[in-house]
Amino acid sequence: MSKMLTRMAAVALLLAGAVPAFAADGPVAQIEQGRVAGVVSDGVAAFKGIPFAAPPVGPLRWRPPQPAAAWTGVRSGADYGADCMQKPLPGDAAPLGVAPAEDCLYLNVWAPADTATKPGAKRPVMVWIYGGGFVNGGSSPAVYDGSAFARDGVVLVSFNYRVGRFGFFAHPALVAEAGQGPVGNYGYLDQLAALQWVKRNIASFGGDPDNVTVFGESAGGMSVHMMLTSPLAKGLFSRAIIQSGAGRDRLLPTPPVHADGDAPSGEKAGVAYAAQHGISDAGPAGLAALRALPAEAVVDGLNMATMNTPTYSGPMVDGAVVRRSSPIAAYAAGEGADVPVMVGATGADGFFFGGTLDGVLAPFGADRDQALKLLDPDGTGDLKLIGHRAAGAFMFIEPARAVARLLTARAAPVYLFRYSYVAESMRKEWWGTPHATEIPFVFDTVKARYGTALTAADAAAAKAAHAYWVEFAKTGKPEPKGLPAWAPFKAGQDERLMEFGASGPVLEADPLKARLDLVEKVVEQNGKTASK
Known part of the structure; x- marks a missing residue:
């Protein structure tokens, strides 16, 4: 039985x-x-x-x-x-x-x-x-x-x-x-x-x-x-x-x-x-x-608003469960499971905690002017917008690309994505897709998230995203019938990503490539400096 x-x-x-x-x-x-x-x-x-x-x-x-x-x-x-x-x-x-x-x-x-x-x-x-x-x-x-x-x-x-x-x-x-x-x-x-x-x-x-x-x-x-x-x-x-x-x-080491x-x-x-x-x-x-x-x-009052405290460490390098301070260090050393992976971030990912324009641009050093052009291509001068774009690139968006590049050295396929669809009811509130807002689309639970404000376009976007996740689970390839094909990411060869935007899923060259290249340069320079 x-x-x-x-x-x-x-x-x-x-x-x-x-x-x-x-x-x-x-x-x-x-x-x-x-x-x-x-x-x-x-x-x-x-x-x-x-x-x-x-x-x-x-x-x-x-x-x-x-x-x-x-x-x-x-x-x-x-x-x-x-x-x-x-x-x-x-x-x-x-x-x-x-x-x-x-x-x-x-x-x-x-x-x-x-x-x-x-x-x-x-x-x-x-x-x-x-x-x-x-x-x-x-x-x-x-x-x-x-x-x-x-x-x-x-x-x-x-x-x-x-x-x-x-x-x-x-x-x-x-x-x-x-x-x-x-x-x-x-x-x-x-x-x-x-x-x-x-x-x-x-x-x-x-x-x-x-x-x-x-x-x-x-x-x-x-x-x-x-x-x-x-x-x-x-x-x-x-x-x-x-x-x-x-x-x-x-963000917290x-x-x-x-x-x-x-x-x-x-x-x-x-x-x-x-x-x-x-x-x-x-x-x-x-x-x-x-x-x-x-x-x-x-x-003791701990939550995401108060977690930066000397009385809480978060995850630790313990030598058993966690052996390195960052996943990228492990991947670069050839460690880790060789399995199919989907990796990505949202279009407006990251958190900007305030400050000045000089503070936002300081990490870019001599490339400050180039950074400003890439972070504010329309010349708005909007500090909050510039800050969020920089924070998202450093925290989540460039690291996702870096992970994809490292994992392509292995046999299993890697698929890079960016989720940029914004629910229609929030387009006057958000300049892009904030951190975590892709989740109800992936789960196809957008009705629970947006209620009566849910539109037909929102529901369709959820059906599409959900279909890719389901097909990946079934076959290891995010290739749902009737939706755009998603080619594996290939570092230095085919670095297209699947963009889940207002026009539906589109496999394309990364529109943020120049911004992410500059962020990568800064991160690598800082890493070399820190290691001296």
């Missing part, structure tokens, strides 16, 4: 007294921990709130994820589990749908409803990793709903991972406790545990464990870089999509877990945080006191 039980089989179990009544109303999946009942709507079976690891609370705070406990009977998959503990960011374009809590290691599966009638179905799997600067985010936002993927024949998985100090925290006592084990990057370890769960269990939902595409945006895209470069992720996926995942050094002298480190950030709460002991007693702190005290 298929691992996915039909309604008839569920009824039989009910009559035998094995499951509660709700299980008869939808498909029931048998996974390693027990049985879970899905909810069917519009041709999609959704299974939400499945624990993939034990609650990381009490003595499991700041430990690698541990196996989830088994259960008897049938667990309801009707509702999301809690998103991970954090201080939500006001005005987030992907607001959490449930309240955050420290007990948060849950995942969700959307599958075609007919999977129950097709034993042995091996549908492509996509695993989504949310962004949020490693301090915010969760799997419950409405724009992350996986129904459209399931309707198109893909099994979509999303999951939670620990963020902020719950997910990325080091301290001398933790290093001593871990011994030779991984320490510091608990959020990354959660991500790996979720991928391992998918490998072991996704066949129960009709998914193919050997055809998994991992994709994410912003911090989620950076996490995909981790998956591509970490030896611990080997064999867990077969292709990857990086949306605004940068690739060069992070990636420190080592330990560093001597005055150099920053994860341990030093942890010690500084502990001192703020009156904890000076660096041994077991201090660690016990840290684990006893209320969850709200661990958050």
